[in-house]
Amino acid sequence: MLDPSILALTASLIIVAALLVWLSLSMASAEGAVARVTRASLNNLALEVQTDAELSQFLRMKKLDAIHKVQRYIVDRSATSGSCAFFRIVCNVMDGVLVAVIAALFDAPIWAEVLAGFVFALVVGVLSVLLRPRVTGSFKPLDAMLRHHRIIGIAVALTPFARIGTNNVSRRMAKEAELSDEEELEKMQLEQGRAMIDRLAESSDIDPEVSEMLRNVLSLSETLTREIMVPRTDMICIERDQTLSAMLKLCSRSGFSRVPVIGDDVDDLIGIAYLKDAVRATAFNPSAMSRTVDTIARDPLLVPESKPVDDLFHQMQKQRQHVAVVVDEYGGIAGLVTIEDTLEQIVGELEDEHDRTQHAEPEQVGERKWKLPARTPIADLEELFEIDMDEDDVDTVYGLLTKALGRVPIVGASAVTRGLRLTAVDSAGRRKKVSTILVEPAGLNDDSEDSAAQNGDGHDDKEHDER
CATH class of the missing domain: 3.30.465.10 (Uridine Diphospho-n-acetylenolpyruvylglucosamine Reductase; domain 3)
Structure with a gap:
């Protein structure tokens, strides 16, 4: 007959072990969420709570208090994430220890105690892999932070050593560049994306060309329009008083279908003349050959040379423009860029069946x-x-x-x-x-x-x- 006190102690240890498993999963969820919650989302939520007429004053103050606590936690994301990681590891270790203690209560040999603790630790690890709490926290970071804000506060309060080193890192990052919360989060996500692509490439489970394109996609935000444009010295323009006949000949000889129309010089930009507009105007009306080019010129899309390529691509895609004129900081024409130029940053040089390669030798x-x-x-x-x-x-x-x-x-x-x-x-x-x-x-x-x-x-x- 087992001693009732031993049974009571065993039941208590089992309950504590279960609570530690839950705490470990909660810490993993919070660890995944803390890096993705932004100040803007918290401010928007606070505004919604303050203007929600259906909430009682008690619930409103309770929710606002939770939001303010989360705002304090994300001031130093690294320290908060480190505190959550520390508590998660401690919970996993304590689970194994408690199971070993339970085995010792029943006079199990030492090897059985160690084996029981090890097996339970493996079970907890498998459970973490199946439930993926860190991924869940990443998908709904704001909900996860608000749900676990109390235990996150306890973890942060009990681990002041987690802040060691993070202040120096934060000061160095702030000195290098004053980033907004969203910019800092985007930079962090880009770094994580590059690391993931590197891991995929090293595993040889992905085509090297595909991994290279993925790297190019991530680098679009760091590439400026001036780096991919055709400079003004390489532009071929047509003067506004030239005829449509001259434009058709120019397009035929140059191989281009969109030509900038200028006045006195390149900086005097009138618009963009399209070959299809010239053909449409003259195909069934030969007398239109004598019309001037400025009569078919379209308004140009102007973009600054400092615009990131990913923003340029989205703007051209949204406005359904295939060509844009690049202007410098003084308003002068710096060059010309096409949507194909942005695509080439991802997939490499684009050529069609009519493109000929130049001779290698005289x-x-x-x-x-x-x-x-x-x-x-x-x-x-x-x-x-x-x-x-x-x-x-x-x-x-x-x-x-x-x-x-x-x-x-x-x-x-x-x-x-x-x-x-x-x-x-x-x-x-x-x-x-x-x-x-x-x-x-x-x-x-x-x-x-x-x-x-x-x-x-x-x-x-x-x-x-x-x-």
Whole structure:
């Protein structure tokens, strides 16, 4: 017959062990919630409670007191999270100890006591994995913090050592950048996302290209528009008094379908002319060919060059714009950006079936006539034609043609310099940059001085456009 006192003590220890299991799960839920509760959500909830006419004064004060306590806890998230983690670990350890004590009350051998405590600890661990309290707290962080605010307060009060080191970290972070609560939370979530992607990549359970795209998505908020735009020096624009006929020829030769329309200079932006609008206006009305381009220009989407790429992408997607003009801090035109530029930050270079790759090596196509890649060094050009170019301000054949023309070359553009005729004959990539240049000796009439040839349609292309 067992001693009643032993039975009573055993029952008490079992109840305490069960309470410790519940406390451990609650601490895990609070630990997951404390990093995701924001001051803004607490302020909004406090306002709702204060304006809720259905609540009694007692309930209103009770809820507001809980909200104010949670606000104090999230002032130092690291210390609060550390206190919850400490109590969770202590509860798990005490569970095993209590079960071992229960086994000792029944005169079990030492190995049985240790085994009983170990098995119970495993059961608690499996239960934590199945219930996932930390994930639950992350999904509804505000509810979890308010539900457990009392035990969180006890944990924080009993673990003042959890604040050691966190003050220095907080001061250093505040010194580096004064972040709002939401910005700090977003930064924390980004860091957690990167760590998760790194773990997935290391496990080799995910395609390396997919993991790279996920990393690119997370880096969009840190990439500015100025880093992906086409600079103004590479833009191809059309003047407002040019005709639709000239625009159709320019689009055909450049490969672009959206062209900025300018007035006196690039900073005098009139709008964006779309190839489809020009085709629609002239397809069944040939007389419209003489209309000026500004009659079909659309209002441009203007974005600052300091805008993060993820915000830029969402804005263009929301406003259904495929091209935007980038302005600098002084209001001048800094460049041009397209929605494809933002997508390339995620998936890499985009090309279609019409994009041609440039030649890797110079190709001789006739007597003293060569097709050269645009990036061919001037030194190679001098060696092929046995001449001394004496050019210090340009390094490639493309730069030489650009200098001779005085503008960005497009396919068909031709110029004569240093006794050589350079003609852009091919383009490559989504941005349609000239990739191949035909170089040949100039005619006898051009030997006396350098001259620039017209582009063929009489249009003076100033800078760069869009797709």
